[in-house]
Amino acid sequence: MKPVIALVGRPNVGKSTLFNQITRSRDALVANFSGLTRDRKYGAARHDDVSFIVIDTGGISGEEEGIDAAMAQQSLLAIDEADEVLFLVDARAGLTPADQHIAHHLRRTGKVAHLVVNKTDGLDAEQAAAEFHQLGMSSSFHIAAAHNRGIRAMLDVLVANWREPETGDAAPESQGGVRIGIIGRPNVGKSTLVNRLLGEERVIVFDLPGTTRDSIEIPYERHSKPYTLIDTAGVRRRKSVKETVEKFSIVKTLQAITDANVIVMVLDAREGLVDQDLHLIGYALDAGRALIIAVNKWDGMEPEDRQKVKEQLKRRLTFLDYAPVHQISALHGTGVGDLYASIDQCYASSMAKWSTNQLTQLLQDATAQHQPPLVQGRRIKLRYAHQGGSNPPIIVVHGNQTSSVPDIYKRYLENIFRKVLKVVGTPIRFEFKSGENPFADRKSPPAARKGEKTEKRSSHFDKYSKRGAKTSRRKVK
Secondary structure, eight states: OOOEEEEEESTTSSHHHHHHHHHTSOOSOOOSOTTOOOSOEEEEEEETTEEEEEEEOOOOOSOOOTHHHHHHHHHHHHHHHOSEEEEEEETTTOOOHHHHHHHHHHHHHTOEEEEEEEOOTTSOHHHHHGGGGGGOOSOEEEOBGGGTBSHHHHHHHHHTTTOOOOOTTOOOOOOOSEEEEEEESTTSSHHHHHHHHHTSOOSOOOSSTTOOOSOEEEEEEETTEEEEEEEOOOOOOGGGOOSHHHHHHHHHHHHHHHHOSEEEEEEETTTOOOHHHHHHHHHHHHTTOEEEEEEEOOTTOOHHHHHHHHHHHHHHTGGGTTSOEEEOBTTTTBTTTTHHHHHHHHHHHHTOOOOHHHHHHHHHHHHHHSOOOEETTEEOEEEEEEEEETTTTEEEEEEESGGGOOHHHHHHHHHHHHHHHTOOSSOOEEEEEEOOOTTTTSSSOHHHHHHHHHHHHHHHHHHHHHHHHHHHHHHHO
């Protein structure tokens, strides 16, 4: 198995910055803001020829209350999971009681822990780290994570004991399987649904809008089938977003939609479908992702209220009639297990492959049943079709005057293809291409050249007619 390293420390000591440097990514949100990271965030890293896993955690101060206590609990779970721990301290802030509290906990767990003195840029590293020796750590490193200084030397020491001889029959790394993005407005139950799907308290759940700030990717297996869940931050209306951190969270959420294969849109049954839900659904459709509607907090509602919600969804989501709709209770688990059947079906539809012969035959049957309209007295002709991509499925149709195909006929073709090919949950995109005119590069069109030839023939005939007339007059004389 791959080694696991956990990054722990007080809030705002540079754990997320170091996480991004080690994983060579920008997955973790970084800002000069205490307590930005809340959930455990996993990342794959590689140094030289050694692969390992890094866990970014929230800050631990020892005096947590409310949501901070849940953040600290996530950090303690990361320490339990890790093979080795990198304990970060702030060289500029010096030794604090919170640092001593974390060091005491690490000694009790018996984990291999390394002291990492961060923010040493512009300082005498040895002098700045002197006061941290009383923490009793067996080894220490001096780095400046923001400037990527000292990190390579630290990793050289860490991976020295992990390096194993390579074998020819090494198993390929898993690709994570189906990537499932959980999106929705704040406080609709996204994190609760993620924990319910995983069967453990993997992400923080708190009765506070905006609890999740970063997009958390969680790979796991269910019935020997790989999945990756992506828990995202809630997206509010633009005028309600004031904090800079929330703006970055929204960017990460929109990026997660693009990275996912299947999107589960979580709605609050008690609030019904609001405009912000429609905006999020529209963004997922623009990204071409398969979509599932999960109406959460369904338990405890009166039958009349449930019927009103169903009618509202049917009326306002007529453009999304191909997407599965589930009524669930993430808190109690009602209907959550049924989501997997729709997830697998939507993923299979989005990644389906069809032959050119099958698509062309289907196109011909559709045009025979309902012909394309006339354009300037000429009939649009659609000759053949082939697949141009997946996730979402792209159908490329070739013919003439395809730029004039009306939208209503495009929707007709989409409905026919969706029904016959049994495509569920995912949008289908059509691309229309016209054949090039072989005479487009000629100086004059064929009709004009034909007229020129006719004029040449007539002038040639007139010339010889006049010559014949003169000869006849000579004979008469």
